[in-house]
Amino acid sequence: xxxxxxxxxxxxxxxxxxxxxxxxxxxxxxxxxxxxxxxxxxxxxxxxxxxxxxxxxxxxxxxxxxxxxxxxxxxxxxxxxxxxxxxxxxxxxxxxxxxxxxxxxxxxxxxxxxxxxxxxxxxxxxxxxxxxxxxxxxxxx
Amino acid sequence: xxxxxxxxxxxxxxxxxxxxxxxxxxxxxxxxxxxxxxxxxxxxxxxxxxxxxxxxxxxxxxxxxxxxxxxxxxxxxxxxxxxxxxxxxxxxxxxxxxxxxxxxxxxxxxxxxxxxxxxxxxxxxxxxxxxxxxxxxxxxx
Amino acid sequence: xxxxxxxxxxxxxxxxxxxxxxxxxxxxxxxxxxxxxxxxxxxxxxxxxxxxxxxxxxxxxxxxxxxxxxxxxxxxxxxxxxxxxxxxxxxxxxxxxxxxxxxxxxxxxxxxxxxxxxxxxxxxxxxxxxxxxxxxxxxxx
Amino acid sequence: xxxxxxxxxxxxxxxxxxxxxxxxxxxxxxxxxxxxxxxxxxxxxxxxxxxxxxxxxxxxxxxxxxxxxxxxxxxxxxxxxxxxxxxxxxxxxxxxxxxxxxxxxxxxxxxxxxxxxxxxxxxxxxxxxxxxxxxxxxxxx
Numbered sequence: 118x119x120x121x122x123x124x125x126x127x128x129x130x131x132x133x134x135x136x137x138x139x140x141x142x143x144x145x146x147x148x149x150x151x152x153x154x155x156x157x158x159x160x161x162x163x164x165x166x167x168x169x170x171x172x173x174x175x176x177x178x179x180x181x182x183x184x185x186x187x188x189x190x191x192x193x194x195x196x197x198x199x200x201x202x203x204x205x206x207x208x209x210x211x212x213x214x215x216x217x218x219x220x221x222x223x224x225x226x227x228x229x230x231x232x233x234x235x236x237x238x239x240x241x242x243x244x245x246x247x248x249x250x251x252x253x254x255x256x257x258x
Numbered sequence: 259x260x261x262x263x264x265x266x267x268x269x270x271x272x273x274x275x276x277x278x279x280x281x282x283x284x285x286x287x288x289x290x291x292x293x294x295x296x297x298x299x300x301x302x303x304x305x306x307x308x309x310x311x312x313x314x315x316x317x318x319x320x321x322x323x324x325x326x327x328x329x330x331x332x333x334x335x336x337x338x339x340x341x342x343x344x345x346x347x348x349x350x351x352x353x354x355x356x357x358x359x360x361x362x363x364x365x366x367x368x369x370x371x372x373x374x375x376x377x378x379x380x381x382x383x384x385x386x387x388x389x390x391x392x393x394x395x396x397x398x399x
Numbered sequence: 400x401x402x403x404x405x406x407x408x409x410x411x412x413x414x415x416x417x418x419x420x421x422x423x424x425x426x427x428x429x430x431x432x433x434x435x436x437x438x439x440x441x442x443x444x445x446x447x448x449x450x451x452x453x454x455x456x457x458x459x460x461x462x463x464x465x466x467x468x469x470x471x472x473x474x475x476x477x478x479x480x481x482x483x484x485x486x487x488x489x490x491x492x493x494x495x496x497x498x499x500x501x502x503x504x505x506x507x508x509x510x511x512x513x514x515x516x517x518x519x520x521x522x523x524x525x526x527x528x529x530x531x532x533x534x535x536x537x538x539x540x
Numbered sequence: 541x542x543x544x545x546x547x548x549x550x551x552x553x554x555x556x557x558x559x560x561x562x563x564x565x566x567x568x569x570x571x572x573x574x575x576x577x578x579x580x581x582x583x584x585x586x587x588x589x590x591x592x593x594x595x596x597x598x599x600x601x602x603x604x605x606x607x608x609x610x611x612x613x614x615x616x617x618x619x620x621x622x623x624x625x626x627x628x629x630x631x632x633x634x635x636x637x638x639x640x641x642x643x644x645x646x647x648x649x650x651x652x653x654x655x656x657x658x659x660x661x662x663x664x665x666x667x668x669x670x671x672x673x674x675x676x677x678x679x680x681x
Contacts, residue, residue: 136300136422137293137430141477143423147578148571152278155570159277159337170336182570186609195311195423196300248625281559282566282618288464289430289436289560296429323429327468336564418582419575434560441559452618477593478582523579 126258127204128165130157131222134197144192150229151185154217157201168255179240181199183212191221198222205256211245212236213256268345269306272299272363275338285333291370294324295358298342311395315356320381324353328372332362339363346397352386353377354397408540409486410447412439413504416479425473432511433467436499439483450537459508461522465494469513471502480504493527494518495538549681550627551588553580554645567615572651576610577640580624591653591678602663606635610654614644621645628679634668635659636679 132153140146163169173179193199200220207214218230239246250258271387273294304310310315334340341361348355359371380387389397415433422428445451455461477483482502489496500512521528530538555576563569586592596602616622623643630637641653662669671679 125344135297137290137296137428139423140419141421141423141425142602142604146419147608148279148419148574151571151574152276155278156276163337181565182612184609184611185570186607188607189605196304223544277567278563278571282562282564282565283461283463284564287560288467289433292430292433320424322424323471325470326429326470327466329466330464417575417579419572419578431560434558437560438558445619478586 124257125205125208126165127202128161129200130160131198131200131201132156134193134195134199136195139195142192144194145228147187147189150187150189150193150219151233152203153199153219154215154233157203157217158215161203166255166258168252174235175241177240178246179238180235181238182233183236184234185231186233187229189229191226191228192219193219193228197222199224199228206232208248208253208256210247248258265398266345266346266349267306269298269302270341270343271301272341273297273338275334275336275340276296277336281366283333286369287341288328288330291328291330291334292374293358294340294360295341295344295356295374298344298358299356302344307396307399309393313333315381318381319387320379322379323374324377325375326372327374328370330370332369334360334362334369340369341366347373349389349394349397351388353389400477406539407487407490408447409484410439410443411482411484412442413480413482414438416475416481418477421477424474426476427510429469429471432469432471432475432501435481435483435501436485436497436515439485439499440497443485447538450534450535453470456522459522461520462517462527463520464515465518467513468515468517469511471511473508473510475501475503475510481510482507488514489539490535492505492529494530547680548628548631549588550625551580551584552623552625553583554621554623554666555579557616557618557622559618562618565615567617568651570610570612573610573612573616573642573658574603575639576622576642577626577656580640581628581638584626589681591675597663600663602661603658603668605656605659606659607657608654609656611651612652614649614651616642616644616651622651623648629655631671631676631679633670640658 134145138145159170176177199222203215203217205213206216212235214232214234216232219228221228234243237248279286279290300311326386341363344356344358346354347357353376355373355375357373360369362369377386378389416427420427420431429449441452482504485499487495488498494517496514496516498514501510503510518527519530558570561568561572581592616629626638626640628636629639635658637655637657639655642651644651659668660671
């Protein structure tokens with residue numbers, strides 16, 4: 118296979134800030150942005166890649182986060198709507214690197230961006246495992 | 259004013275379970291249902307009572323929870339959509355008692371129900387205060 | 400067995416407020432008090448009843464919350480130390496009613512109190528099940 | 541001032557996993573490790589740098605997270621004790637870069653490590669501001 122650069126689609130999920138996401142500064146607590154990314158990935162696995170997390174589980178697979186990196190640009194506040202865009206940047210033998218951005222829906226300004234590296238594991242052993250070809254294909258859109 | 263029984267409207271907010279809401283049993287963690295109720299109230303203050311929380315804050319008021327009571331009937335799971343219905347059951351001089359139910363969207367079955375008593379406070383002193391007549395009116399729909 | 404009233408011991412766990420527990424008012428978010436109660440029960444199952452949660456799991460049992468009731472008296476703030484006291488108030492065939500109080504460590508004032516009703520379930524079926532005699536005994540201290 | 545490399549002390553805080561920190565895999569949810577780091581910094585500001593967060597607030601300052609980077613090595617599980625070690629790696633005009641590690645207390649193995657870049661802000665304007673000399677000094681231990 119020829120080396121390819123960023124041939125993957127990006128997908129978007131719309132969500133809304135919940136009151137329990139806010140910290141003492143009335144902004145979304147910094148770790149919640151990463152919860153939003155996780156929620157977007159679950160949504161997009163089901164809706165965009167057509168393989169919900171439950172199917173991974175049924176086949177004995179799991180995903181674990183190996184690395185998370187987030188840069189905080191602007192805060193989100195109470196009740197705001199936002200868009201989480203994610204895209205696979207690189208697929209490794211046993212994992213994927215996903216880039217993300219979180220933007221306010223009303224003005225499209227970036228609030229947070231970064232990447233997350235996921236490793237596929239065998240749910241029984243807990244060890245990393247190769248991504249099966251059919252899943253590589255599903256993820257190669 | 260004559261005594262009246264439950265003359266208040268009920269309102270609904272639709273939400274979705276986030277992955278970070280789940281506990282080790284793959285069900286929504288029990289305290290998160292109360293976070294959903296809070297989110298529904300914020301949504302409904304803005305959309306149904308036409309007085310968002312920010313307006314309370316601007317006028318120097320706050321709401322604090324005095325009592326929370328929840329009965330757990332059925333669990334919500336990953337990614338499920340649900341409806342939070344709330345209604346004012348009783349308005350006191352300095353607070354309201356709000357009943358709630360959380361139902362799965364797909365089958366309308368009750369997952370959690372209960373009530374929350376909120377007290378209005380003066381944001382500066384932190385003490386309970388009478389609900390001003392215009393807010394009583396807004397809440398009397 | 401003769402009816403007995405409150406023959407059960409109460410136990411205490413000391414904890415500390417984490418920054419991520421705070422809400423926009425710089426007080427502990429109202430649902431986190433119930434997280435503290437859960438943490439205290441896990442601590443006390445292991446340390447006081449000498450049967451950690453992992454042993455329940457190993458034997459195929461689980462605990463689910465049927466009812467939670469909390470009254471909020473005074474807020475806890477950033478970094479404060481507090482004591483969670485819990486006691487079994489009543490043991491049913493398939494569950495226990497546990498009362499709790501959360502007090503600030505420095506002045507012993509009550510911040511939150513209430514009760515939680517737990518039902519024992521069979522982990523496979525998810526249905527309620529009788530508490531085995533040896534566990535009734537362990538809990539009867 | 542001569543350029544200096546890593547002249548700063550590292551400090552440790554001991555904490556314990558709470559049940560509400562766990563995800564569906566019975567491991568600490570990935571974003572909670574960053575909550576532990578924040579809790580450790582608050583603890584160490586007060587106990588080690590002798591300048592609690594409340595003093596920053598009183599002087600009109602705040603800290604915001606600009607970048608968070610975490611690498612996940614081993615999971616923490618229910619009730620485990622762990623040590624969060626943090627150290628200032630670099631002090632900029634308006635911020636600090638703090639490295640951290642989270643280790644299981646019983647075997648000292650690294651569960652998570654990374655860094656966080658904090659920017660000091662003026663609490664009124666919300667903009668970044670120079671760290672005053674006396675705070676630079678307090679942080680230079």
